[in-house]
Amino acid sequence: MASDLSAATLQPVLAQINAEYARALDDDRLEDWPEFFTDPCLYVITSADNHRQGFAAGVVYADSKGMLHDRVAALRQANIYERHTYRHLVGLPAVIGEEDGHARAETPFLVVRIMRDGRMDLFATGRYLDLLVDDGRALRFRERVVVCDSNRFDTLLAIPL
Amino acid sequence: MASDLSAATLQPVLAQINAEYARALDDDRLEDWPEFFTDPCLYVITSADNHRQGFAAGVVYADSKGMLHDRVAALRQANIYERHTYRHLVGLPAVIGEEDGHARAETPFLVVRIMRDGRMDLFATGRYLDLLVDDGRALRFRERVVVCDSNRFDTLLAIPL
Amino acid sequence: MASDLSAATLQPVLAQINAEYARALDDDRLEDWPEFFTDPCLYVITSADNHRQGFAAGVVYADSKGMLHDRVAALRQANIYERHTYRHLVGLPAVIGEEDGHARAETPFLVVRIMRDGRMDLFATGRYLDLLVDDGRALRFRERVVVCDSNRFDTLLAIPL
Numbered sequence: 001m002a003s004d005l006s007a008a009t010l011q012p013v014l015a016q017i018n019a020e021y022a023r024a025l026d027d028d029r030l031e032d033w034p035e036f037f038t039d040p041c042l043y044v045i046t047s048a049d050n051h052r053q054g055f056a057a058g059v060v061y062a063d064s065k066g067m068l069h070d071r072v073a074a075l076r077q078a079n080i081y082e083r084h085t086y087r088h089l090v091g092l093p094a095v096i097g098e099e100d101g102h103a104r105a106e107t108p109f110l111v112v113r114i115m116r117d118g119r120m121d122l123f124a125t126g127r128y129l130d131l132l133v134d135d136g137r138a139l140r141f142r143e144r145v146v147v148c149d150s151n152r153f154d155t156l157l158a159i160p161l
Numbered sequence: 162m163a164s165d166l167s168a169a170t171l172q173p174v175l176a177q178i179n180a181e182y183a184r185a186l187d188d189d190r191l192e193d194w195p196e197f198f199t200d201p202c203l204y205v206i207t208s209a210d211n212h213r214q215g216f217a218a219g220v221v222y223a224d225s226k227g228m229l230h231d232r233v234a235a236l237r238q239a240n241i242y243e244r245h246t247y248r249h250l251v252g253l254p255a256v257i258g259e260e261d262g263h264a265r266a267e268t269p270f271l272v273v274r275i276m277r278d279g280r281m282d283l284f285a286t287g288r289y290l291d292l293l294v295d296d297g298r299a300l301r302f303r304e305r306v307v308v309c310d311s312n313r314f315d316t317l318l319a320i321p322l
Numbered sequence: 323m324a325s326d327l328s329a330a331t332l333q334p335v336l337a338q339i340n341a342e343y344a345r346a347l348d349d350d351r352l353e354d355w356p357e358f359f360t361d362p363c364l365y366v367i368t369s370a371d372n373h374r375q376g377f378a379a380g381v382v383y384a385d386s387k388g389m390l391h392d393r394v395a396a397l398r399q400a401n402i403y404e405r406h407t408y409r410h411l412v413g414l415p416a417v418i419g420e421e422d423g424h425a426r427a428e429t430p431f432l433v434v435r436i437m438r439d440g441r442m443d444l445f446a447t448g449r450y451l452d453l454l455v456d457d458g459r460a461l462r463f464r465e466r467v468v469v470c471d472s473n474r475f476d477t478l479l480a481i482p483l
Contacts (some may be wrong), residue, residue, distance in 0.1 A: 169465070174328075176412075177417060180415055180417075187430070187449070223392055246370065248411070248422045248447040248449075248471050250430055250447075273471075278474075279473050280472075280474075281472055
């Protein structure tokens with residue numbers, strides 16, 4: 001029951017950080033996005049197939065806040081994604097474990113893309129594999145591995161997930 | 162950290178009211194819907210474009226429980242929406258702030274429309290911009306501004322969002 | 323307010339069990355799925371129309387852990403579902419009531435199906451009507467009635483919902 005108590009305590013905290021993360025992305029406050037991570041960190045976007053086969057790299061890879069900022073700068077320059085907006089629906093977090101101020105969690109997500117003409121489509125589904133730490137001021141992602149269910153990738157110049 | 166503690170405390174409360182709200186709508190208990198609001202209140206459905214440009218009106222506007230009840234009565238008479246059902250998936254609430262028994266929150270949503278023949282489509286995505294107050298008996302919406310991501314509106318005679 | 327306090331206390335616990343349940347299914351750990359239930363139990367998949375008309379049977383019916391295990395074995399033999407994967411997005415639980423260690427809850431869900439070629443579609447939406455009990459070691463489902471919004475059923479040889 002100890003782990004259940006711990007999960008129940010962490011649930012609201014993980015709900016809040018996941019909600020804030022999704023909100024920053026969907027509000028197009030991409031410059032705030034690196035602040036959700038520690039430095040160094042691990043941020044990867046990969047596919048379920050790649051992840052199952054143990055490939056670490058993914059289609060997006062960053063291991064520092066600097067690399068996250070670089071990615072945002074590249075997106076701002078490319079300017080391509082501005083034609084669309086996105087809506088992240090983040091599901092209920094599953095608390096996997098907690099130890100020494102670190103928390104492991106796995107959280108499903110769904111992203112809808114909204115075209116300028118109003119059409120909507122399912123852009124991506126998957127799960128976040130997270131390692132979170134409390135750095136004394138806030139909870140941050142030490143690792144966020146984004147495992148997309150589909151192998152069809154349209155994210156090279158798209159928003160972070 | 163004070164605001165984090167506050168967010169963690171509010172999370173379960175906001176999850177519950179959002180779940181009850183969505184359930185009332187999807188169960189077609191529209192007559193219960195105005196009870197989620199204070200009187201007076203502010204209920205608006207608008208688009209992201211309109212909201213960005215500062216237009217207050219929206220395609221649906223109500224500032225009292227009476228107006229919400231009128232809208233339900235109009236829907237019952239029009240009878241049009243009965244051909245479909247809807248399923249609201251409300252995402253994780255982001256607690257923005259709390260003060261003097263008021264809470265500001267922003268919560269994403271996705272609505273699926275289910276046709277009588279079984280087909281399903283993405284009907285709407287967006288976010289709720291909420292101001293909630295505890296009136297001593299329950300938490301209620303003082304403001305719920307529904308900002309739809311798409312500009313394609315099919316809601317004039319549809320269910321509340 | 324007592325019931326509100328109770329709902330706020332139960333929210334994180336229900337979020338956690340729902341997240342673990344969805345994760346087991348989407349990770350294809352079907353053999354773990356019966357462990358979420360008491361023995362005996364009630365697990366039913368039905369349609370909104372059937373449920374409204376009071377038909378208890380549903381397209382899937384199980385009243386023991388043995389029957390749940392049999393269903394998993396049948397799915398493993400049939401092997402059909404392996405061509406696809408699924409992603410459950412479970413919405414916010416609505417706590418309906420609590421009494422004597424039993425909790426009633428209603429929780430919406432959405433399932434996306436991901437084809438081997440990467441295409442995604444809305445597979446199902448609906449709600450879980452749950453009766454949960456604490457058996458002293460963990461919270462388990464005494465009843466989980468899965469009411470699908472659509473009458474189009476493609477679940478006879480598909481994964482559990």
